[in-house]
Amino acid sequence: MEKHSLINRSALDYSELDYGSLATSLMREAARVGLWSEQESERLENGLLAELAEQISAITHGESSSIPDSLADQLMDGIGYCVDYALRAAPSPEAALELLKSKTARQLYADGKNLLDSHAKASEALLSRVRATRTDTVNSGYRIMLDETLPGLIRAWKASPYPRDFAVITEYPLAKDFTLDGIEGVHERLSALALENRFCARFSAGLDALLDDYALQNRVSAAESYVNLFTLALHGLIFCRLLGRDGMSLDRDELLELEARLLPLGSEQRELLVTRAAELLLADCAFENERLERYVTDAANDLSTMLNAVGGRVTSIAVTSRGDRPVFVSPDGAGLDNDAFAVVADELRLTDSPDGKAQILCDELRSLDDLCDMLSEGCIGEDDFDTVFAALGDETCALLLSRVGSDVPPESVALPIPRDDAPEWQPYLTAYLSELDEKRLAKILELGSAFADER
């Protein structure tokens, strides 16, 4: 039902209507403007009481004339919710009032109940389909929603007699923001998930890599990422098409190239480009499913809005592919704030294996300053330094070497000797490097010297 219309010719004041409790607020408002009589109230109330009496009789098998008021409240709330639901299906408050006048309470209750039951039945069928077509992913939010939350919500709905306050909260974000609660909200989310699954099934091959890149970029694990897989895939696919190629993963250079093209454009031009890319994608995919095509088009429109909001700076919203290249720290790499630094340091301390520590350093640190500080934090054991340096790679070791201060004048091809008060990682680094073969060491020294000169 439209909550507001441009021209309100009705005597009803729509602002007085409470859509969470439509029947009672509508009766109150209609009575205020003289459209609802005392007799009509009595007729409706008697009808509702008769329905309640019937439900009490069914629950007690006719063997008890009274029930605890908490149970009566629950039953009556369910009846009221069904009546409200039937009224909300009317196109306008006036039409809802007409329904209240022309139908008995029992008919309204049955109408609402049938509508809600149809959502529940459809939800059960959809749940089976959605689980059967699940996307193969490590993301735990997606798995929990599919295996626990949605089945749990359907079970809870069936266990309660049409509960009014039935919040639907899931651990996995869908591409659209869904605000409906109750079984209708469950149905709505399942319908969307069915479409998203169908879309993702076409691109499942690159989805995990995309999720890994997202996780790395946002400093979370792929399992714990709170991100929608459909949106990740769609954005990647559209960006690739904007560059005139297939695929859904873009590296930093490609994103910069795309950004250079999008920045000078106006909002409408960007919108047009994204819409065209989405159309091309849909034509290539040939889903032959109108609802899915509409869903994709809507998501593409959302992407246009998002792109325009950041002025075409696609690098700020896109996932950058790491590809097979190792991740380097660099002198001007993004540093961690104090809290994030402390979290990484704690993580390092809690990790036993040197390989695990090396992996954390590679994944989490981008700034050379951060790396030097972290190595000085006492998070790496004496015996672990060699493994860590080996994992960091020669280029990073050369960068670290450029930070080793020495009192001894450097000879042409020789390792610097750290000062006595140097952080403990420096002597370990020189010890590690001294064990390398001459050719490799020479290359690192050359690189280190170049980096030091740059400083």
Place this chain on the structure above:
Amino acid sequence: MSGFLSLFSGKDNLAARRNAELLLDSNDYTRQYGLALTHADALSVIESRDTAIRDYGRVELGVGMVDRLILSFCDSPYLNSENYAETVCSLTELFYYMKGETLDRLTDDELLQLMKRYFDGECGGSLELLAERELETVARNIRAYGSLDVPDESETTTADYSGEYPVEEDDSWRSIRL
């Protein structure tokens, strides 16, 4: 209370008058025992019922079980025209109290039969004994054991005076018989 259930508050007076009228129909049957309610008595009984229902957190639609209570108790030797209305009011209140105390495990008819049996039997027409001794015991048993009576414990094995339980031994297991 939900928005809908609250709609019906404020209709009490009208409903009470209507229910009192219905209650007076029971006089046709109880007159054979020399018992009859006046209109004021009937209103008083309905009022007691409404108060009990409200106080014990229950909901009942229509005249409820009061007419059945009257038909069950009217042949009691302990009721007479002088204490009839007052006793019916007390029994009505006791009935709703017991419904809650027995966790709604007893049907209306089971509870009425039980009350009548104790009232005419062990309690000798005493409402105090009925409420504080017999029905309290019933409520306690239902809450503790889920049944009207305490389960027979003669067959359960208890520890002997030394605190030892009988032990059975076989080749591989040692088990305690409880």
